[in-house]
Amino acid sequence: MTQRKRALLTGITGQDGSYLSEFLLEKGYEIHGIMRRTSTFNTDRIDHIYEDPHSSDARLFLHYGDLTDGTTLRRILEEVCPQEIYNLGAQSHVRVSFDSPEYTVDSVGMGTLRLLEALRDYQQRTGEEVRFYQAGSSEMFGLVQEVPQKENTPFYPRSPYACAKVYAHWQTINYRESYNLFACNGILFNHESPRRGETFVTRKVTRAVARIVAGKQKKLYLGNLDARRDWGYAKDYVRAMWLMLQQSEPEDYVVATGETHSIREFLDIAFTRVNLNWQDYVEIDPRYFRPAEVELLLGDPTKAKTKLNWEPSVTFKQLVELMVDADLEAIGQPCQNGNGGPLDHAMIRANMTSFVS
Numbered sequence: 024m025t026q027r028k029r030a031l032l033t034g035i036t037g038q039d040g041s042y043l044s045e046f047l048l049e050k051g052y053e054i055h056g057i058m059r060r061t062s063t064f065n066t067d068r069i070d071h072i073y074e075d076p077h078s079s080d081a082r083l084f085l086h087y088g089d090l091t092d093g094t095t096l097r098r099i100l101e102e103v104c105p106q107e108i109y110n111l112g113a114q115s116h117v118r119v120s121f122d123s124p125e126y127t128v129d130s131v132g133m134g135t136l137r138l139l140e141a142l143r144d145y146q147q148r149t150g151e152e153v154r155f156y157q158a159g160s161s162e163m164f165g166l167v168q169e170v171p172q173k174e175n176t177p178f179y180p181r182s183p184y185a186c187a188k189v190y191a192h193w194q195t196i197n198y199r200e201s202y203n204l205f206a207c208n209g210i211l212f213n214h215e216s217p218r219r220g221e222t223f224v225t226r227k228v229t230r231a232v233a234r235i236v237a238g239k240q241k242k243l244y245l246g247n248l249d250a251r252r253d254w255g256y257a258k259d260y261v262r263a264m265w266l267m268l269q270q271s272e273p274e275d276y277v278v279a280t281g282e283t284h285s286i287r288e289f290l291d292i293a294f295t296r297v298n299l300n301w302q303d304y305v306e307i308d309p310r311y312f313r314p315a316e317v318e319l320l321l322g323d324p325t326k327a328k329t330k331l332n333w334e335p336s337v338t339f340k341q342l343v344e345l346m347v348d349a350d351l352e353a354i355g356q357p358c359q360n361g362n363g364g365p366l367d368h369a370m371i372r373a374n375m376t377s378f379v380s
């Protein structure tokens with residue numbers, strides 16, 4: 024009987040970790056995820072696929088660990104003996120990285136190095152190949168040196184987070200070249216979903232739209248509305264991660280849609296979905312400005328399309344609308360994707376009034 028493949032994921036409780044776990048389970052993998060111990064449950068995104076580990080059918084296992092704790096990472100690697108590692112764990116919020124630069128760099132930069140070191144020793148000792156995926160970011164392009172950005176576009180990081188991702192990127196290449204590791208960098212542009220963290224701008228907007236409709240929120244405070252991002256759908260992007268590790272040679276890939284849109288365009292589609300005008304609700308709060316901003320990101324996914332045969336399946340408008348609909352549904356409001364007609368403007372106003380009173 025052929026043994027099923029085992030994958031080890033850091034960041035399994037995050038947006039991408041949850042989608043990648045679903046994807047790998049469908050492919051027949053056994054999944055081992057590293058999660059942080061927290062005082063309240065942090066497994067919402069994976070609860071639906073979690074099975075009692077005592078069950079003989081269980082294929083998803085969780086291990087307590089932290090990217091800042093190299094001993095534990097090493098121990099888990101030795102225990103699990105995976106064929107593939109996906110390093111998705113990170114303090115991934117760019118604005119927060121300005122407030123907590125040391126911790127961000129420790130988890131993102133040093134965390135990757137700790138994993139690579141553990142992997143290098145493991146592979147040397149056992150002779151078993153373990154394929155490694157590093158979750159790189161378009162933030163590394165920062166003050167962009169070329170439009171659109173490709174695999175060989177020079178980096179110009181503009182935050183502690185992006186500097187740490189650049190460090191992790193080059194360490195991954197360095198370990199590939201020095202120790203013959205099968206290690207790939209995915210340079211992923213922004214990807215979103217209903218599982219996106221609530222403080223990233225897309226989810227902040229779609230969640231606010233639903234709360235405004237439900238009368239639970241009156242205003243939405245945002246920062247720079249002129250920034251442009253290449254936004255795709257997270258489910259598509261985890262497929263690209265897996266594809267990278269199935270190739271004959273380890274290489275680095277840009278994963279993007281090849282379209283860029285401003286926050287204003289995102290707002291337009293999100294509020295129009297519920298027949299509202301965003302200008303009536305959005306206010307600027309300078310505390311959401313960043314000490315250094317990344318104004319424009321636009322990726323060139325040609326290499327991923329040709330070599331991985333990867334394509335995004337969701338358009339920008341579909342992405343915004345599916346996120347709005349999911350947040351409406353979560354808050355118990357009728358959404359646009361069912362058989363109901365457009366939302367009733369009067370009902371929204373009524374809800375607002377009841378909130379105010």
Ligand code: NAP
Pocket residue numbers: 033034035036037038039040057058059061065088089090091110111112113114115116130158159160161210211212213214215220
């Ligand atoms: P996310 O939702 O913020 O998830 C981050 C994950 O990392 C969570 O599981 C989090 O655990 C975990 N984590 C945080 N600090 C950790 C630490 N010290 N040790 C171990 N785990 C830690 O991020 P995502 O959107 O899924 O992104 C996945 C990866 O891709 C990240 O590395 C991110 O930087 C990178 N990336 C994301 C995008 C994007 O647009 N989403 C684009 C490019 C690159 P908790 O649940 O306990 O917080």
Ligand code: G4F
Pocket residue numbers: 115116117118159160161162211212213214222223224225227244245246247248250251252286311312313316317320
């Ligand atoms: O949604 P954001 O916080 O995402 P950002 O900074 O682009 O980073 C995300 O994508 C990266 C890939 O390029 C990942 F590596 C990273 O881990 C993360 O997932 O902000 C997007 C833009 C920024 O220009 C920001 O200044 O939206 C602008 N923005 C305007 N108002 C805001 C807000 N961002 C946030 N988070 N909150 C606001 O109120």
